[in-house]
Amino acid sequence: MDKLKLIIRREFFAKVKNKSFIVMTILSPLMVVGLFSLIIFLNEKNAEEIRTIAFVDESQKFSDAFDDSDAVKYIDLTSLGIDEARKKTKEFYYGLLLIPKSDSLNELSNGITFFSNDTPSLTVLSSIESKLEKKIRNLKIAELQIDVDKIKSIETKVTIAAENFSGEKSSKIGSLLRMAAGGGFGYLIFMFIIIYGTSVMRSVIEEKTSRIIEVIISSVKPFQLMMGKIIGNAMAGILQFIIWMVIGGILLFAITTYFGVGDVSSSSAQMAPEMVQQMQQSSNSDLQLVLQEIKNLPILTMFFSFIIYFLGGYLIYSSIYAAIGAAVDSETDTQQFMMPVLMPLVIAIYVGFSVIENPHGPIAVAFSLFPLTSPIVMLMRIPFGVPWWQLITSIILLIITFIGMVWFAAKIYRVGILMYGKKPSYKEIYKWLKY
Amino acid sequence: MNNVLTVENVCKNYGSFTALNNVSISVPKGSIFGLLGPNGAGKTSLIRIINQITLPDSGTVYLDGEILQPHHIQHIGYLPEERGLYKSMKVGEQALYLAQLKGMSKEEAKKRLKYWFEKFEITHWWDKKIQELSKGMAQKVQFIVTVMHSPKLLIFDEPFSGFDPINANLIKDEILNLRNEGASIIFSTHRMESVEEMCDYIALINKSNKILDGKLKDIKQQFKTNQFEVGLLSVNKVLLLNQINEKFTVENSQAISFNDDLRLLISLKNGETSKDLIEFLNNKAQITHFTEVIPSVNDIFLKSVASNS
Structure with missing residues (x-):
């Protein structure tokens, strides 16, 4: 047991002291956060740009249809006439909306043109369209001599509250969150299995090529060495994961607060007080909804199953990786053995996409029980709620497979580490199992 | 108990291939034991069994x-033929790690390492990485790592390869020193002159079987063929040669000498002694050289392996 501890410590520090580990650990969250803040920054910049749209309303019907918003201002150039307005717009404004003279509202709906220097942005166009539609609608209502207020009073907005039979509420935002959380966790496990599995394999190959292996296994059992390596690397992985979470969390918090505060102060200055209040109310309720949904996620189950499935999946795959490392002499020889290992992982990710669509379908259930794919697929399902019997069956299968796989890998490892100079075939490896 | 190590009827098969067939050896305490044999004879398999890297199919x-039990690992020091160290680990750190794997405490390991590093005058290497050292330098570290826990039994597989x-x-000298301090040493090599120089006992393994073992001196006696190398001065070389040829079996010696006219290898028949030969020659010519031919380990090796196959 003491020796296992020594090996774990060495493997852990060999990994953690490695320059590339340090660089990756510190740089990755910085890069992710950097990218994130760049996107926010660009969005802000975009939002700050104020577009001025000129309009010439020959029909004289729409002068009050265009309310200025944060990003778009409207200016009435009807008095200048079309030609003058065009010239001016070309020079100073984003675009020119030309509403021709017409008495028929239906004719108007197809007769309006927007001129601009560049291709206009879709959002701008559709916002103008909706403004026009609204105005035309109101005009039509007036033509029919119906009281606009009455029409307004019959408009009803319906929100369906979805709830399952045990009383948990769900909503669209909730589904989105579940997809994100499930997909994120599944993908994270996929990445960690590959990164740290390969790292175990490299470390085995290094011991073979540097020829220290025989020195070591004259002091410890090959099984101890293999397990020490696997556990040491797992610990390095968990450390990296925690560091990422902490650094990423702090940076994200800092950045969102910075941008968040900046946003409110700049926009409230330009807005009427009641509008600010309204906006805050609406954004508050959105935020509350998201928070509520996050609370509704089975966080505890997710957390523990992440750990269980990460460890289970990692142990299964890294023991295969260790066996591959032991069987070959150099990393270039690993190709023929890597394919079958990567296959179930990649399939799991693909299945994961359909799982997110239909988390309780037969495919989802089957692949979340099959131990080579369950770490990824089950994690993607968990946020949507998984029956306990499935969770337990899948964990039991995972543990059985893990024990079997470690046993199997240890046999190959034991023989492989002492074989030099030739690239073994599958047949030969099968023979090793019987030594 | 006079033997530090006894191997009894050990068999080891890899699939259908037999690596060791009923091999027994005994290594007396305080001796250097040469384990010899052609490539692929089964030496490494035997050494791995002694080191508990693999288990024998049968035998004890x-x-x-x-x-032999797992805790015996700390009493054995093994320098494998395929050897190396972690390239990116520092010398001292690595030696400490390997010492602890052998069951030493950290403090004890530090003390022993200090002793050996000073002895080899390499204390300034402590914080260097192995990859910064030359092959010979790394081999020195490797040697220290093998012996630092003062094992009862040391196993060296080709210890001199890589050294100037x-x-x-x-x-x-260090190996001889260790022997004099009481350690027993198994020494596997293809360099026969070092076997000749250092070994007290040898065992010869060929094609998975032990074909010869015992005290080196006794084996040499056993392989003597009653042959003598003589140098002679004579007026009539042809006549002399004919006379000798009539009575004895003669070969020309490979040895070149400027002191004599004839250099011959003369084999005696059973019952004849060196005295008979000297008397015979003394009457015919002047003797400048007379030695009994003692077979070298190399000859014994070649002869045994040839007759075994």
């Missing part, structure tokens, strides 16, 4: 009278 190994003659000598 005793260390100091006890059946000066360092090879240094290592040779």
